[in-house]
Amino acid sequence: MTDPIKVAYWPGCVSRGFTSELHGSMAFVAEKLGIELVELDRANCCGAGVIAEHNQELADTLNARTFALAQQTGLAMMNICSTCQGAQSECQQRLDADSSYRAHINEVLSGQGLAYEKGKDGFTNKNFLWLLVEDYGLERLAGLVKRPLSGLRVGPFYGCYVVRPKERLGYDEFPERDLYLEKVIEALGGEVVEYDGARKCCGFPVITMNRDTSLRQAGTHVGDAIDAGADCLVTPCPLCHLNLDMQQPEAAKVVNRDLGLAVLHLPQLVGLALGAEPKQLGMSKHIASTKWVEERLAAVPA
Amino acid sequence: MAEYTLKVRRYQPESGTGPYWEEFKVELDPSLSVLDGLLQAKDRDDGSLSVRCSCRAAICGSCGMKVNGSSTLGCKTQIGEAHDQANRRKANDVPPPMGADEQPPPGSANGSADNPIVIEPMGNMPVIKDLITDMESTHWTKIRRVTPWLLPHGEAPEREYVVEPESMIDITQSMACIQCGACVSSCLSMEADPNFIGPAALAKAYRFVGDPRDAETKERLHDLAHDPHGIYDCTHCFSCIDACPKGVAPMDQIMRLRRKAGEAGIDDPNHGHNHEAAFVKIIEKKGTLDEGLLLQESFAPGVKGKLKPSKAAIKELLGSIPTVLRAIKTGKGRSLSKLVPGIHPKLPGDAQDEVKAIYKHAEEHREEFNLYISGDEEATLEDGLDPERSGGTGAAQPHGGGAGETLGAGEETTEEKPQ
Numbered sequence: 234m235t236d237p238i239k240v241a242y243w244p245g246c247v248s249r250g251f252t253s254e255l256h257g258s259m260a261f262v263a264e265k266l267g268i269e270l271v272e273l274d275r276a277n278c279c280g281a282g283v284i285a286e287h288n289q290e291l292a293d294t295l296n297a298r299t300f301a302l303a304q305q306t307g308l309a310m311m312n313i314c315s316t317c318q319g320a321q322s323e324c325q326q327r328l329d330a331d332s333s334y335r336a337h338i339n340e341v342l343s344g345q346g347l348a349y350e351k352g353k354d355g356f357t358n359k360n361f362l363w364l365l366v367e368d369y370g371l372e373r374l375a376g377l378v379k380r381p382l383s384g385l386r387v388g389p390f391y392g393c394y395v396v397r398p399k400e401r402l403g404y405d406e407f408p409e410r411d412l413y414l415e416k417v418i419e420a421l422g423g424e425v426v427e428y429d430g431a432r433k434c435c436g437f438p439v440i441t442m443n444r445d446t447s448l449r450q451a452g453t454h455v456g457d458a459i460d461a462g463a464d465c466l467v468t469p470c471p472l473c474h475l476n477l478d479m480q481q482p483e484a485a486k487v488v489n490r491d492l493g494l495a496v497l498h499l500p501q502l503v504g505l506a507l508g509a510e511p512k513q514l515g516m517s518k519h520i521a522s523t524k525w526v527e528e529r530l531a532a533v534p535a
Numbered sequence: 536m537a538e539y540t541l542k543v544r545r546y547q548p549e550s551g552t553g554p555y556w557e558e559f560k561v562e563l564d565p566s567l568s569v570l571d572g573l574l575q576a577k578d579r580d581d582g583s584l585s586v587r588c589s590c591r592a593a594i595c596g597s598c599g600m601k602v603n604g605s606s607t608l609g610c611k612t613q614i615g616e617a618h619d620q621a622n623r624r625k626a627n628d629v630p631p632p633m634g635a636d637e638q639p640p641p642g643s644a645n646g647s648a649d650n651p652i653v654i655e656p657m658g659n660m661p662v663i664k665d666l667i668t669d670m671e672s673t674h675w676t677k678i679r680r681v682t683p684w685l686l687p688h689g690e691a692p693e694r695e696y697v698v699e700p701e702s703m704i705d706i707t708q709s710m711a712c713i714q715c716g717a718c719v720s721s722c723l724s725m726e727a728d729p730n731f732i733g734p735a736a737l738a739k740a741y742r743f744v745g746d747p748r749d750a751e752t753k754e755r756l757h758d759l760a761h762d763p764h765g766i767y768d769c770t771h772c773f774s775c776i777d778a779c780p781k782g783v784a785p786m787d788q789i790m791r792l793r794r795k796a797g798e799a800g801i802d803d804p805n806h807g808h809n810h811e812a813a814f815v816k817i818i819e820k821k822g823t824l825d826e827g828l829l830l831q832e833s834f835a836p837g838v839k840g841k842l843k844p845s846k847a848a849i850k851e852l853l854g855s856i857p858t859v860l861r862a863i864k865t866g867k868g869r870s871l872s873k874l875v876p877g878i879h880p881k882l883p884g885d886a887q888d889e890v891k892a893i894y895k896h897a898e899e900h901r902e903e904f905n906l907y908i909s910g911d912e913e914a915t916l917e918d919g920l921d922p923e924r925s926g927g928t929g930a931a932q933p934h935g936g937g938a939g940e941t942l943g944a945g946e947e948t949t950e951e952k953p954q
Contacts, residue, residue: 246824246826247826284815286811290897290901329911393723398773437770439770442768442806442807442810444854446724479861518865518866520861520862520865
């Protein structure tokens with residue numbers, strides 16, 4: 234039950250950029266959970282689907298490099314971003330499908346002393362949510378809860394890249410991956426709020442191209458969660474967080490209603506249940522105030 | 536034989552009332568389809584239950600519908616699987632949202648031991664009656680929007696056009712479309728922007744953009760890139776990929792259209808190409824994303840973009856000021872590297888040079904490995920060649936270069952397999 238977990242850790246770009254509270258809270262929570270993070274500080278951006286849109290081989294090679302760096306550590310790889318997960322899984326699927334394509338990609342990596350090998354030492358790349366449920370275990374997680382999130386009504390928001398396409402994302406082997414957030418919320422003592430947007434798109438990918446389409450999506454989902462009685466949302470994707478939290482006041486204008494709903498990163502929700510103070514988890518950096526969440530938790534004694 | 540409950544969203548316009556839910560008990564083998572279940576209910580319980588269908592074999596594309604919230608073909612979804620899916624969620628199952636004046640369906644309490652299979656008409660389209668949607672006003676109008684026929688130049692050949700099979704492989708995936716509308720029904724961009732051209736029409740557009748006989752490729756790309764509801768309005772949510780019963784992966788076709796538009800140097804007013812170009816360049820220089828620089832270069836690229844910014848760029852940049860100010864206020868954006876585009880650090884040591892070497896190699900080759908065409912070598916070795924997946928083209932692999940290597944792995948196995 235208490236085997237130490239050590240992972241090759243890819244934090245992604247946004248978790249160290251505009252959602253730096255995510256990177257910080259992950260480090261905090263990993264220590265509490267006993268997950269050792271070996272950060273891949275030489276690794277590069279996953280391309281977020283945008284580089285693949287420009288040149289698929291480029292995206293595949295960049296991610297093969299990241300996988301190769303992780304494989305050098307001999308550890309399983311972990312990310313904390315739905316978008317990284319989706320973009321990397323897409324490249325991995327192509328790399329794994331064909332040995333001659335893989336050899337072509339490895340040509341350039343070999344000059345750097347690197348190679349991506351399919352299935353080397355059972356190599357996996359999982360985001361924190363998947364790792365938490367599949368490898369760490371919900372019982373073990375629940376056993377560490379110091380302040381159950383009793384009475385906190387939490388709406389899950391997955392991010393497209395960890396729910397679709399099912400075939401690529403390992404749903405054959407793990408068919409409940411699109412129910413994990415609910416399971417984690419319950420394991421932490423919180424209450425799951427059902428609303429329409431949990432598995433829909435936050436709209437972020439088109440924020441620079443069609444602001445209205447983008448913010449209408451974010452605003453609609455936040456509004457639906459409020460109407461369903463949510464105290465907050467939780468997401469494993471920092472890009473979703475940008476649209477749901479950072480852009481929330483702008484989204485409110487587009488959908489023409491008041492919003493004002495806290496959006497937590499997954500490690501923050503875990504951290505609160507493990508007894509961390511909101512400030513330690515960087516919650517004061519959010520745009521949508523997290524005060525209400527703090528008040529709710531204070532109101533219900535642990 | 537097993538008993539199933541179908542919870543159908545019904546709408547009978549002649550009744551003068553709004554949509555409502557109705558449950559039907561049906562009894563059939565789990566391997567039969569949801570459509571079979573509906574037809575049994577129509578036959579035994581209520582002849583007015585309306586559903587469009589014809590071939591019942593996932594060929595005609597008539598019976599698009601939502602089963603447990605997912606857009607699909609009723610005839611391609613086994614009723615036993617649909618039942619399992621409805622009950623997988625258990626406590627998490629919620630009835631689909633309806634208008635404020637509608638009543639919740641009976642027996643919709645969470646956690647019931649046997650959840651019904653929820654069946655609704657397709658989304659993003661007006662409902663004519665029960666499960667029958669108006670395909671004309673959305674789907675077909677959008678298909679016509681992309682000029683879905685060949686536009687060759689010059690005299691037509693005396694007989695047929697002669698093209699190399701290899702030059703058609705690229706579009707076999709988009710040619711597999713049966714126009715069922717499941718992707719349109721599932722599209723999350725269209726939900727937010729009903730004017731979005733959408734996945735089916737854009738997949739159809741790629742079918743002609745990629746056709747070697749078409750002579751107006753650039754005009755097509757220019758048109759779709761300039762339309763504010765065109766290729767850059769796709770929010771990359773993968774819904775259409777999961778919904779398509781034929782493996783067309785419309786979103787992948789939209790990304791191909793974007794790639795071709797970029798290669799053709801089409802500059803669009805939606806900042807789509809600028810965004811892509813800026814992103815690609817930043818990673819080459821820095822290895823990880825400089826978000827501030829991406830924003831700046833997406834709207835006002837290079838020196839020219841800053842000296843003579845477009846009206847749209849000024850509007851977007853001004854529009855982003857409140858967000859930036861809020862981020863500074865909370866501390867989210869309060870660091871030099873976030874506030875000053877361009878000073879974001881490179882990767883450590885020689886790691887950035889490694890990334891640059893990858894760029895050099897990949898930009899030289901620009902290979903596009905298409906799984907739909909090539910398949911997974913291990914899967915094809917195990918199963919033999921699946922003609923539907925290969926598009927029936929002989930599965931030539933687009934990479935690997937020499938003609939001697941173009942024989943698909945699956946094809947070899949087919950020959951080796953004892954009959």
